[in-house]
Amino acid sequence: MEKKLQGQIAIITGASSGIGAGVSKILALAGATVIINHPVDATKPAAEAVLTDIKNAGGNGITYQCDVSKEDEVIKMFADVIAQFGTVDILINNAGLQRDSSFAEMTLAQWNTVIGVNLTGQFLCAREAVKEFLRRGVVPERSKAAGKIICMSSVHEVIPWGGHANYAASKGGIMLMMKSIAQEYAGKKIRINSICPGAIQTPINKAAWETPEALQSLLTLVPYGRIGQPDDIGNAAVWLASDDSDYVTGISLFVDGGMTLYPGFSTNG
Ligand code: NAD
Numbered sequence: 001m002e003k004k005l006q007g008q009i010a011i012i013t014g015a016s017s018g019i020g021a022g023v024s025k026i027l028a029l030a031g032a033t034v035i036i037n038h039p040v041d042a043t044k045p046a047a048e049a050v051l052t053d054i055k056n057a058g059g060n061g062i063t064y065q066c067d068v069s070k071e072d073e074v075i076k077m078f079a080d081v082i083a084q085f086g087t088v089d090i091l092i093n094n095a096g097l098q099r100d101s102s103f104a105e106m107t108l109a110q111w112n113t114v115i116g117v118n119l120t121g122q123f124l125c126a127r128e129a130v131k132e133f134l135r136r137g138v139v140p141e142r143s144k145a146a147g148k149i150i151c152m153s154s155v156h157e158v159i160p161w162g163g164h165a166n167y168a169a170s171k172g173g174i175m176l177m178m179k180s181i182a183q184e185y186a187g188k189k190i191r192i193n194s195i196c197p198g199a200i201q202t203p204i205n206k207a208a209w210e211t212p213e214a215l216q217s218l219l220t221l222v223p224y225g226r227i228g229q230p231d232d233i234g235n236a237a238v239w240l241a242s243d244d245s246d247y248v249t250g251i252s253l254f255v256d257g258g259m260t261l262y263p264g265f266s267t268n269g
Contacts (some may be wrong), residue, residue, distance in 0.1 A: 014095030018202030022230020028059030068121030077185030198256025
C-alpha cells in the first residue's frame with residue numbers, strides 16, 4: 001500500500017476489536033504510527049494482539065489504556081502520546097457501545113452509558129485533538145492540514161432505530177457536533193468528517209450475522225448484497241485522513257452498501 005500517512009501519529013479509540021482494529025491495521029500499512037486505545041485491563045490482550053499483527057506486517061505503534069468517557073484519562077492519553085511522539089496528526093473517534101432496550105423500559109444508566117462513551121467520549125477526544133492541532137499548526141512535510149478527525153458515526157445518524165433510542169441519539173449528536181466543529185475550525189486547516197458504517201461484521205452486531213437466518217434477514221436491508229468488513233471502513237478512513245481528501249471537511253461519508261437508499265422502496269414501495 002502507498003505510504004500516504006508516512007510519519008503521522010494516529011490515535012484510534014476502541015481499537016482492540018472490530019472496526020477500530022481494522023482501521024488501525026490499514027492506517028499502519030499506510031505509514032502511520034498507531035496508538036491502539038482500549039478501555040480496561042480485560043481488553044489489553046486483544047489490543048496487544050492487534051499491535052503484534054501490525055508489527056508483523058512492518059508497521060509501528062503502541063497500545064494505550066484509557067476510558068474515553070473519563071475526562072482525566074483522555075487528557076492524560078493525549079499528554080502522554082504527545083510527550084512520547086511529539087504530536088498527534090489523526091484522531092479516529094471510534095469507541096462505541098450499545099445498551100439496547102425498549103424506550104419505556106430504558107434505564108437512566110443505559111442512556112448515560114451510551115451517551116457517555118459514544119458522544120461525550122468523542123467530544124473529549126476531539127477537544128484534546130483540536131487543542132494539539134491548533135498548537136502545532138500546519139507542517140507541510142507532515143500534511144496539508146493541521147490535523148484530521150474522523151468520527152465513527154452510523155447509518156443511525158439518519159435512520160431511526162426502535163429499541164435503540166440511546167444509540168441513535170448518540171449518533172445523531174455526533175453528526176451535528178462533527179459539522180459544528182468542522183465549520184468552526186476549517187479556517188485553521190483542521191478537517192473533521194464522519195464515516196457512517198452500515199452493517200459491518202464485528203462483535204457489536206454478532207446476533208445479526210452469526211446464523212444463516214439472521215444474516216439473510218440482515219441482507220434484505222443491504223442492496224449491495226453483502227455484509228461489510230472492517231477493511232471497507234479502513235480504506236475510507238485512510239482516504240479521509242490523507243491529503244487526497246484535502247478539500248473535504250464536515251461530511252458524513254456513508255459506507256453502507258446502500259443501506260440508506262431505502263431498499264424497501266426498490267420495487268415501488
Ligand atoms: P466493537 O464492539 O468491536 O468495538 C467497539 C470498541 O469500543 C471495543 O473495542 C470496545 O472495547 C471499545 N470501547 C467501549 N467502551 C469504551 C470506552 N469507554 N473507552 C474506550 N474504548 C471503549 O464494535 P465495532 O462494530 O467495531 O464498533 C466500532 C464503532 O463503529 C462504534 O462507534 C460503533 O457504534 C460504530 N458502528 C459499527 C457498526 C457495525 O455494523 N459494526 C455500524 C455502524 C457504526
